[in-house]
Amino acid sequence: xxxxxxxxxxxxxxxxxxxxxxxxxxxxxxxxxxxxxxxxxxxxxxxxxxxxxxxxxxxxxxxxxxxxxxxxxxxxxxxxxxxxxxxxxxxxxxxxxxxxxxxxxxxxxxxxxxxxxxxxxxxxxxxxxxxxxxxxxxxxxxxxxxxxxxxxxxxxxxxxxxxxxxxxxxxxxxxxxxxxxxxxxxxxxxxxxxxxxxxxxxxxxxxxxxxxxxxxxxxxxxxxxxxxxxxxxxxxxxxxxxxxxxxxxxxxxxxxxxxxxxxxxxxxxxxxxxxxxxxxxxxxxxxxxxxxxxxxxxxxxxxxxxxxxxxxxxxxxxxxxxxxxxxxxxxxxxxxxxxxxxxxxxxxxxxxxxxxxxxxxxxxxxxxxxxxxxxxxxxxxxxxxxxxxxxxxxxxxxxxxxxxxxxxxxxxxxxxx
Numbered sequence: 451x452x453x454x455x456x457x458x459x460x461x462x463x464x465x466x467x468x469x470x471x472x473x474x475x476x477x478x479x480x481x482x483x484x485x486x487x488x489x490x491x492x493x494x495x496x497x498x499x500x501x502x503x504x505x506x507x508x509x510x511x512x513x514x515x516x517x518x519x520x521x522x523x524x525x526x527x528x529x530x531x532x533x534x535x536x537x538x539x540x541x542x543x544x545x546x547x548x549x550x551x552x553x554x555x556x557x558x559x560x561x562x563x564x565x566x567x568x569x570x571x572x573x574x575x576x577x578x579x580x581x582x583x584x585x586x587x588x589x590x591x592x593x594x595x596x597x598x599x600x601x602x603x604x605x606x607x608x609x610x611x612x613x614x615x616x617x618x619x620x621x622x623x624x625x626x627x628x629x630x631x632x633x634x635x636x637x638x639x640x641x642x643x644x645x646x647x648x649x650x651x652x653x654x655x656x657x658x659x660x661x662x663x664x665x666x667x668x669x670x671x672x673x674x675x676x677x678x679x680x681x682x683x684x685x686x687x688x689x690x691x692x693x694x695x696x697x698x699x700x701x702x703x704x705x706x707x708x709x710x711x712x713x714x715x716x717x718x719x720x721x722x723x724x725x726x727x728x729x730x731x732x733x734x735x736x737x738x739x740x741x742x743x744x745x746x747x748x749x750x751x752x753x754x755x756x757x758x759x760x761x762x763x764x765x766x767x768x769x770x771x772x773x774x775x776x777x778x779x780x781x782x783x784x785x786x787x788x789x790x791x792x793x794x795x796x797x798x799x800x801x802x803x804x805x806x807x808x809x810x811x812x813x814x815x816x817x818x819x820x821x822x823x824x825x826x827x828x829x830x831x832x833x834x835x836x837x838x839x840x841x842x843x844x845x846x847x848x849x850x851x852x853x854x855x856x857x858x859x860x861x862x863x864x865x866x867x
Contacts, residue, residue: 457488458812462632465615467602467644469497471792472778473637474586475799478529481593483807493594494629496617498601498638510579510665510702511540511680511694512792517564517573520826522793524567525800532570534585539575540695541680549574550681556740559684559852576680578696582792603643605634607771633812635802636776640760640783648770654760654783656712659838661786662731663704664724665696665753666745672701673741682841685737686848690841692786693745703745704757704786705735708842716756724751759785759838764827766820775816777802782827787841788834798823 466473477493484490514535516523526532551560564573590596599620606614613634617627636644645652671677672695680694692704717723728746735742764782767775777798784791801822802815809815843851 457485457807458810459491459633459806460488461491463492463494463630464633464635465602465613465629465631466493466495466635466637467615467642468636468638468778468780469495469587469590469596470637470639470778470795471583471586472780472795472798473497473635474583474590475525475529475796476635476637476777476803477590477594477799478531478586479525479800479803480806482529483803485807491633494631495590495594495596496600496602497596497598498620499598500620501596501598511576511696512579512582513574513576513680513789514582514796515574515790515793516570517567519567520793520797521567521570521574522796523570523572523575525793525796527570528800529589529796531585531589535577535582536571536575538581538585539572539577540697541576541678550675550679552681552683552740553852554683554685554687554737554739556675556683576694579792601643602634602636602638604647605644605774606647607774611772613771613773631773633773633775636774636780637778637799638780640762640779642776642780644774645776645780648774649765652762652765654762657759657761657785657835657838658708658710659706659759659785659787659842660709660713661692661704661706661757661759662727662734663692663702663755663757664728664749664751665700665702666748667700667750668748669699671698673744676701676741676745683738683740683742684841684843684848685735686844686852687737688842688844689734689737691735691738691742693741701745703742703749705731706759706786706841707734708838712758712760713756716754718752718754721751724754727754727756757786759787761785761788761831761834764824764831766824767816772812775802775819777823781823782831784830785834785838787837788830789837790830790834794823794827794830797826 514523515521526535549562553559566573601618602615603618604616612630614628614630636642676693683691689707695701762783778795802819805815805819
């Protein structure tokens with residue numbers, strides 16, 4: 451940016467609602483890119499959860515791509531964390547393929563591999579979400595205070611242009627506090643409370659499919675081929691099953707099919723509901739062979755889950771109040787079939803910080819950020835809808851798709867890459 455006596459954020463206060471991947475990426479990126487000639491903003495981070503990571507919220511792995519400029523590994527490299535992240539990869543440079551698709555008997559239908567982007571050592575890895583978040587948290591906490599167990603429940607714009615944020619602490623939920631700031635970064639997830647205030651009609655949309663699953667434990671390592679690869683089995687009978695290693699002794703699976711309406715909330719703390727879910731999964735996935743029976747038998751009941759495939763349309767910030775910026779899932783929540791949520795979150799954090807540091811006004815910075823973040827989010831959401839349709843295809847449609855699965859690796863998994 452041009453030489454100035456001050457930066458528009460110099461000495462200002464920023465509140466970040468949520469210390470997930472997007473929020474942590476932003477705070478680390480802002481500190482890394484901030485011009486030391488200016489006084490840095492005061493950053494306060496609030497997260498609804500306690501510091502300890504629970505298996506229920508973090509007990510799975512996710513994909514970090516490194517095949518184009520919008521990949522998560524590009525952001526990780528910018529953050530200076532690439533070597534540390536690669537140490538925790540459960541699949542990566544030494545894996546056979548980046549992604550696989552199998553039939554119900556675990557015969558290979560499709561294998562995807564990509565060239566690494568711009569000198570990266572790999573085009574993609576799988577990493578346990580808890581490891582990614584712990585690495586980001588350690589770096590984020592080194593320069594900033596994270597207040598755990600505190601939710602940002604609401605916000606309002608004051609007459610002087612500042613933002614008043616309402617807080618609720620988990621140890622005293624009946625009592626609320628407020629804090630004022632100059633910028634509010636809403637990184638509070640798919641069910642964002644901040645979005646509900648400023649965009650009350652912008653809610654999640656059910657996309658007509660359900661995924662049930664859990665985390666299976668294997669003391670001697672997951673069964674083949676999940677010990678070295680990850681992907682989805684497509685039965686051709688309207689049922690699909692995603693599988694991926696989480697670490698050296700566990701793997702996550704998610705069985706899915708189309709259902710017209712979302713299910714009632716699953717009680718993950720109920721042993722009876724978990725047992726019933728495993729029985730239902732066994733019945734729904736009866737046609738699946740390969741590692742599926744072993745995965746089902748080794749699943750820890752406490753890890754069982756039911757996820758409706760919900761997402762939302764991404765948006766830009768022309769109509770949001772000045773100083774309130776939505777990143778990650780709060781802006782563009784995606785379903786499990788997107789396979790790109792963490793990449794979007796990491797890039798959102800880096801790109802927003804970069805534009806805030808490089809531009810001369812807040813308005814210019816946010817507009818420049820939207821030009822980067824909005825198109826990639828739209829692409830991800832749209833490709834996930836095509837994946838849902840293919841994964842749950844049957845009959846003649848599946849037969850035709852099977853013929854073309856090998857053509858261009860099915861257009862690079864229906865252009866989602």
